[in-house]
Amino acid sequence: MxxxxxxxxxxxxxxxxxxxxxxxxxxxxxxxxxxxxxxxxxxxxxxxxxxxxxHNFMDVYFLSTFGFTQDDVAALEKQNNIEKVYATYTLDALFTREKGTTPIKIMAYSENQSLNQPELLEGRMPSAANECVVDSRMTYSEDIAIGKTLSLSNENT
CATH class of the missing domain: 1.20.5 (Single alpha-helices involved in coiled-coils or other helix-helix interfaces)
Incomplete structure (x- = not known):
């Protein structure tokens, strides 16, 4: 068969x-x-x-609409399974340009920051309060060059 x-x-x-x-x-x-x-x-x-x-990227991101106090940050630092805590400020804003406005996120940066190190592709890190680092994806889509003055607004945040 x-x-x-x-x-x-x-x-x-x-x-x-x-x-x-x-x-x-x-x-x-x-x-x-x-x-x-x-x-x-x-x-x-x-x-x-x-x-x-x-780049020492964060493992966990905590976000609060009311913010965190120094006591909250200290309590996180005391945890055995947490190596480092980095508290920072972020702000949603509007980038005003010739073609209109684009929503962006502004993130505070400190020179002694050990977590979330940005990778600098061009230029230098900011050295004055009126300087910033711009994400490379935004430079392509918005035609932003190094040294250009940016106009930001938080009217509609």
Whole structure:
């Protein structure tokens, strides 16, 4: 019984060889695609982890609409499983330009900040109160050059 069944299978493959090769190619592509995805995920996770470690990126982000007191920050620093705490201020504002306004996030930065170190691609870090660092994605979309004066507003925040 088995030999007749196998003979029938091979006979069918022989008569429809092109279809068999096409199905085999589709299956091989699918297997290769899934294997690639499975192999890529750990590598991407490792690359992101190395990047985050090299820039001392935060592990946890706490946000409060009312803000945190120094006592809150001190209580977090006392936790055994927390290595460093960095308290900062952020502000949502509007960037005014010729084409209109764009919502942006302003983040405070300190020279002695040890967490969330930005990667400087061009220029230098701010040295005066009226200077800032701009995310590279914004420079491409808004045509902002180093040394340009930016006009910010918090009217609609």
């Amino acid at each position: 088995k030999s007749a069944f196998l003979k029938d299978i091979f006979k069918e493959i022989k008569h429809t060889f092109n279809r068999f090769i096409a199905i085999l190619a589709i299956v091989a592509l699918g297997v290769g695609f899934i294997a690639g995805l499975k192999a890529t995920a750990p590598t991407m996770k490792n690359s992101a982890d190395l990047y985050f470690d090299s």
